[in-house]
Amino acid sequence: MLYTREIETELNGVPSITAEVNEIVKESGVKEGLCIVTVPEGTCGLCITSFWDKRGLYDLLDEIGRNIPNRVSYKNQESPHDASGRVKSAMMGTSKALIIHEGKLILGSSQGLVFMEFDGPRKRTFQVEIVEKA
Amino acid sequence: MDKNKFTSPIREEVLSLFEQVDVTTERCFDSEKLKNLMSIAEIFDVRKIIVTGAGDSWVAGGAMLPVMEKYCDAMSVQVYNPIQFSRFVTKGDIGIGEPNSPLIIGISVGGGTARVAEVLEKANALGACSMLITNNPESRCAKIAKKVFDVETPAFPYDKMPHPNIRSYFASLTALAAVSCRFGHVRGLLPPTAKEEFKKAIKDYVESWKPVFDDIDEQMFDLAKTWCRFEKFDFLGVETQLYSTIFGLEKFYESCGTLCNYDDPEDWCHIDYLCKDPETIGTIFHIDKDSPSLSRTIETINSAVHIGRPTLVVTNSDAEFPEGAVVCRIPKAPEGYEWVTPMMEYIPDALLAGYCATLGGRKNFVQYDPMTKEFDMESLHSRKGAMTIGTSEVQIHV
Numbered sequence: 001m002l003y004t005r006e007i008e009t010e011l012n013g014v015p016s017i018t019a020e021v022n023e024i025v026k027e028s029g030v031k032e033g034l035c036i037v038t039v040p041e042g043t044c045g046l047c048i049t050s051f052w053d054k055r056g057l058y059d060l061l062d063e064i065g066r067n068i069p070n071r072v073s074y075k076n077q078e079s080p081h082d083a084s085g086r087v088k089s090a091m092m093g094t095s096k097a098l099i100i101h102e103g104k105l106i107l108g109s110s111q112g113l114v115f116m117e118f119d120g121p122r123k124r125t126f127q128v129e130i131v132e133k134a
Numbered sequence: 135m136d137k138n139k140f141t142s143p144i145r146e147e148v149l150s151l152f153e154q155v156d157v158t159t160e161r162c163f164d165s166e167k168l169k170n171l172m173s174i175a176e177i178f179d180v181r182k183i184i185v186t187g188a189g190d191s192w193v194a195g196g197a198m199l200p201v202m203e204k205y206c207d208a209m210s211v212q213v214y215n216p217i218q219f220s221r222f223v224t225k226g227d228i229g230i231g232e233p234n235s236p237l238i239i240g241i242s243v244g245g246g247t248a249r250v251a252e253v254l255e256k257a258n259a260l261g262a263c264s265m266l267i268t269n270n271p272e273s274r275c276a277k278i279a280k281k282v283f284d285v286e287t288p289a290f291p292y293d294k295m296p297h298p299n300i301r302s303y304f305a306s307l308t309a310l311a312a313v314s315c316r317f318g319h320v321r322g323l324l325p326p327t328a329k330e331e332f333k334k335a336i337k338d339y340v341e342s343w344k345p346v347f348d349d350i351d352e353q354m355f356d357l358a359k360t361w362c363r364f365e366k367f368d369f370l371g372v373e374t375q376l377y378s379t380i381f382g383l384e385k386f387y388e389s390c391g392t393l394c395n396y397d398d399p400e401d402w403c404h405i406d407y408l409c410k411d412p413e414t415i416g417t418i419f420h421i422d423k424d425s426p427s428l429s430r431t432i433e434t435i436n437s438a439v440h441i442g443r444p445t446l447v448v449t450n451s452d453a454e455f456p457e458g459a460v461v462c463r464i465p466k467a468p469e470g471y472e473w474v475t476p477m478m479e480y481i482p483d484a485l486l487a488g489y490c491a492t493l494g495g496r497k498n499f500v501q502y503d504p505m506t507k508e509f510d511m512e513s514l515h516s517r518k519g520a521m522t523i524g525t526s527e528v529q530i531h532v
Contacts, residue, residue: 011322011325043326070322072173072174072175072177072178073174073175074174077169077173077174078165078169078326079174079319079320079322079326080174080320080322081322081326082326083174119325119326120325120326121325122325122326122327123327
């Protein structure tokens with residue numbers, strides 16, 4: 001079962017999509033299986049991290065930015081945000097697979113799925129595939 | 135009378151904008167074109183921008199100044215008369231010192247204007263970044279400029295003879311909007327979706343003229359039945375509207391050859407107001423609904439009507455204007471995209487100029503007769519020795 005959701009992002013936004021994905025799992029009715037979340041976007045990323053303190057998310061973005069800064073010298077000449085965003089996206093990854101057990105995602109108590117916007121603001125999509133255990 | 139029997143090249147160009155807008159926005163906002171125009175590093179180098187051109191092209195720079203100031207993220211964006219820039223501005227005035235700055239944008243549709251060539255030569259001599267916006271990438275000016283923005287305006291039946299141009303003006307305005315959008319995106323002021331939003335705003339605004347176009351056309355045709363006899367016209371506007379006003383004036387010179395003057399609504403009350411025979415001077419005001427000078431302009435319109443000036447007001451405002459003035463209400467721009475207004479607001483002036491020419495039996499500067507479609511390239515104003523815009527001596531004053 002494939003589900004598609006849209007979100008409006010901000011530049012360098014880090015919105016949590018955990019609640020939406022949990023809702024999809026519940027809606028699917030699957031008790032045991034796999035949940036694959038993917039972001040079909042070239043300048044975004046997806047990660048599992050703690051969402052309790054939002055400042056930690058900005059630490060993450062800052063560190064990514066320090067390693068892959070917005071520069072004028074990328075060969076991709078779309079814009080500094082776009083060029084660095086593509087590298088960040090490739091390095092961070094855009095897909096996660098999670099286990100569904102007893103109808104819920106297996107995540108640590110402070111863990112969540114965080115959508116990382118490296119460009120924006122713009123309308124984005126993420127997709128969720130639910131696979132029931134045979 | 136059927137107004138279509140009194141059409142003119144200028145009116146045909148206006149009518150063609152409804153089709154041209156799609157092609158021109160696609161070509162001017164083309165991603166590869168914009169990326170190849172200036173690298174990200176070059177865009178970040180630019181600290182000041184100077185826009186210049188002669189005639190319509192200078193006006194295009196002024197009309198698009200608001201969008202350039204808002205989105206280019208430069209320390210300043212200035213519009214210069216070309217001879218003012220090329221002969222009088224000094225190296226110190228424009229802050230040379232940084233690489234690729236200032237960016238000097240010259241606009242020349244045909245690319246053969248001597249003064250624009252001079253501007254670009256001077257920009258190169260100063261170590262600035264020179265850019266040409268043109269419809270002729272093989273032209274003399276294009277060979278001088280470091281960067282060339284080819285607007286690629288589609289051909290039109292009247293291209294083979296000189297005539298009042300609307301399509302190339304529209305393309306120049308679109309190109310300046312595209313450059314602003316590119317700068318804003320690269321410099322982080324605008325989102326990645328800005329290019330599509332700019333294109334949509336321009337197309338939507340042009341589209342919004344369709345339902346009212348016939349009424350405006352009819353209104354100008356009716357007005358021209360009496361105004362076609364006038365030999366003098368006064369054009370009033372301030373700030374952005376001043377440039378649309380001047381563009382309207384230019385179309386009257388080109389279509390009718392009548393004497394024209396422009397001023398702002400304050401200065402006019404001190405000077406031009408005193409001109410004798412007021413009932414023989416067609417007086418055209420441009421005023422925007424959001425202009426801080428709206429109230430002063432209404433006072434000046436009242437003065438014009440009071441002394442007997444035949445008066446036309448072109449506006450997107452719902453305000454009440456003095457009785458006796460003909461008011462042409464034009465569409466409002468999409469919210470947040472008010473800078474698109476100058477892309478169309480000259481249309482009533484252009485239609486009026488065209489009808490004044492055809493109804494008044496006037497010929498333009500190449501003695502073009504819109505009724506018989508004959509013209510003379512050896513006419514007085516076109517003769518070599520008299521027409522010097524392409525042959526003027528180029529001097530570099532650094």
